[in-house]
Amino acid sequence: MAKKFSTREENYSKWYNDIVQLAGLAESSAVRGCMVIKPYGYAIWEKMQAALDKMFKDTGHSNAYFPLFIPKSFFSREADHVEGFAKECAVVTHYRLKNDPSGKGVVVDDTAKLEEELIIRPTSETIIWDTYRQWVQSYRDLPILVNQWANVVRWEMRTRMFLRTTEFLWQEGHTAHATKEEALEETYRMLDVYTDFAEKFMAIPVLQGSKSENERFAGALETLCIEALMQDGKALQAGTSHFLGQNFAKAFDVKFASKEGTLEYVWATSWGVSTRLVGALIMAHSDDHGLVLPPRLAPIQAVIVPIYKTREEYDTVCEKARELKNILEQKGILVKLDDRDTYKPGWKFNEYEFKGVPVRLAIGPRDVEKGTVELARRDTLKKQVISVEDAGQTVASLLDEIQKGLYQRALTFREENTRKADTWEAFKKILDEKGGFIMAHWDGTPETEEKIKEETKATIRCIPMDKNKQAGRCVYSGKPSEGRVVFARAY
């Protein structure tokens, strides 16, 4: 019998979990709050990594690797940083186990207590800046443009597959610059890289902006972000880029001799995206039939399903299918030929549908005769018959069309779900009835933001980088406002 998906309408979070499970992306593990990323889910992450890594290299960055453990004392160097992360740190206190004297299993050996406890990194600013001190003496050592692909641990109370897990995978860029201007420029450059990645690869339109004081990264002077809108009307932060000023340079005493011979503190940035993007991908495009993947991030872009009755038919159809596979591969398309005879075609159709494979090609005896193949696209679920001969071109341009179509569909959705609110009543009404982004005036105070959050659970997602801001009155307090900001309930 068919495995049934929950629909988005019925139960959005169950629908999300069903997709994660049935598409084979991840499953929960024996460790509370931690997931196992399964091969298909990890393949998507690898595609993301590959694209981002190239973009980082193209903008002059190199990869490096820093330790998983951070001495506890490092954390207390930067006051805001400690305060931001202290409540969610895993701590290593011992380095040895011994047999339980009572004979059952093993216990911590109390004699093997660490002199200084180690924190499992929730982010690496501290260990990296402690290292950068050694690397920097002169302006000639700058800039340092380093990225790290790593796992981090943040001890969260409540977790959700990909969106919030105790351990997650990410990349963190950490750069050091001689001037404020250069560091700021880097902060904005990497935000643009993320924006580009989200729009071109993930097919998700994003809003660029800066975070309010409440939402800012612990230790940053300015946090820039990209915000995406999910299909249930909730916002999701898809990437952040921080201007750290000289905070970490001062905390870790990273100084350089300038051209002029003066001793200056280094200027810093950090920026990151995580496996959370896989969650964003799911929630942005998928439908009630399962996952929908944008071609540029799909581990399999086209799958070929042979249809046959007899052994002879199987052989001739598969032979033709292999030809077709070749034709497509010559166009650089990632093709899988599913010639397993242990599953029926109908079963495979469903399988690849909920795995989100953009294009499905079914080829049977009738097609072999006529030199055709049935093509079904995942985004619209529409089918057509095409000729094998020009399948390469047809599929290649279709993948392109699907990529653009998904972006366009997501963009339309966002536009339809972005609303202005000029009164507090209207603000609450939109949140309760529709969700989405709300453009509203705000008096600029953390107190007002806090009150709005308490009453509605909506937060300021970002303060847009809008050049032509128009003044108005705060939707909550009625006090003067410099311009509209973006509110939403968020993941």
Add this chain to the structure above:
RNA sequence: CGGGGUGUAGCGUAGCCCGGUUAGCGCGCCUGCUUUGGGAGCAGGAGGUCGCAAGUUCGAAUCUUGCCACCCCGACCA
């Protein structure tokens, strides 16, 4: 950490109130035959320390106590 709930085969569950043969069912799995253009049908088969421990009892999945795990709701967050 506070409130609520659930633990029975790989997954989902019935049985528990009211203790009593061999713990039932669906999916999945294995074998065989027929099937194969949208999750096939029939027949046969394998698979269980009923979360763990103690107690009550002639007898415990079922009653009692303790422990453990997981899920949902709140405070935290990329």
